[in-house]
Amino acid sequence: MAKLENSLKNMVLSLTVITVVVGALLGWVASVTADPIAEAAAKAQAEAIKAVVPVEGATADAGVEVADCGNGLPATVFTVTKDGQVVGRAVKVTTKKGFGGKCIVMVGFDAEGTILGYNVLDCSNETPGLGAKMPTYFQTPENGGKGGKSVVIGLNPTKNNITVSKDGGDVDAITAATISSRAFCDAVALAWASVSGNTDAVTSATGQVNAAPAESEEQCCGDCEGPETCQKPDSLKCDKCKAAEAANE
């Protein structure tokens, strides 16, 4: 077949026409698939929430975003209610500590903080056969988990130490995949931090500083014998004493 000659006009024309046509076609396909893509994402999310908080007949809200779950990345907390009662919370967190990078995990807690279930939404950067076992390894044996000390379902972050046994915790890591297992425990910790509102506890550096003012407030009222006789300087007065002082002025 004879090709067009290589004149500037021909080159510009052919390139422009081809890119315009392909661009238009892509625009059309993108608009046609935009809705199904959004639907598929929403469906996957709803199924993930149902899987991690397996309560019959419960509904989840649209999710509240927590700006910083403890590692700088945002998390989403879905409150699951049934008949007006909060039966659990599903938290979608991203941990940076995966072997190959980020992992996205959804953890379900009941109202007391006991882990009801988890769902790994994305661990594609983990090694197949090793870290990629994360979605099933820590489940109960009926759901394909390893069983024994690897089961994270039923543990509670307030009572159990949810880190790998190597680091002194209560969870047995995936054999030969300690880093991925640590990432998973980190995800659970981040999820719990988002739910309990204690995001500083994850980094643990500022945990102590935040606790101090509350204690001194209690000390003020505990120390002094009441608003009338409170001798403490204004900066250390608790609210009750301050209010009484203001009323006396």
Next chain:
Amino acid sequence: MSKLGIIINGLIKENPTFVLLLGMCPTLGTTSSALNGMSMGLATMVVLIAANMVISAIARFIPDKVHIPCYIVVIAGFVTIVQLALKAYLPAIDAALGLFIPLIVVNCIVLGRAESFACKNSVLDSACDGIGIGLGFTASLTVLGACRELLGTGAIFGFSIFPENFGALTFVLAPGAFITLAYLSAIFNKLFNK
């Protein structure tokens, strides 16, 4: 060559994986399981057929000096369409193949066939070539994936043949990919392309 001959050619004599040794990156990267390999092969086949047909039709209107960017724009367009379609209608496969779908754009097989076959042959012949090479690629990836999955985890397509503990993990990782590919290439060429 007859239409059927072109298809068989892509499957055996010019098998992209074992004979032409093209598209090695996705071959090694997505064959950790048979299903992943097969999905990757099918997605590439769709792009191959579409790109071959379109390039064959417009090759006459493209000046020689700009033929590579023009072909790449067409190929990239089809790959994006395939990716959007997968995200919308088969999200599980999209999640499994991840980054490798956009990498079909730079898969040497697609551009290679466009330059060596599609621009010199009729639209129908190019479509047959796309089917043949695509089938060859899919078959190679499926066989490679099945071998790696069987030797590495004891399962094929998820069906457990023997317990996972007896599998050699190497085959699921990169070194095993190279080793399996080498052995399969040797066997394939010995059997079919003496």
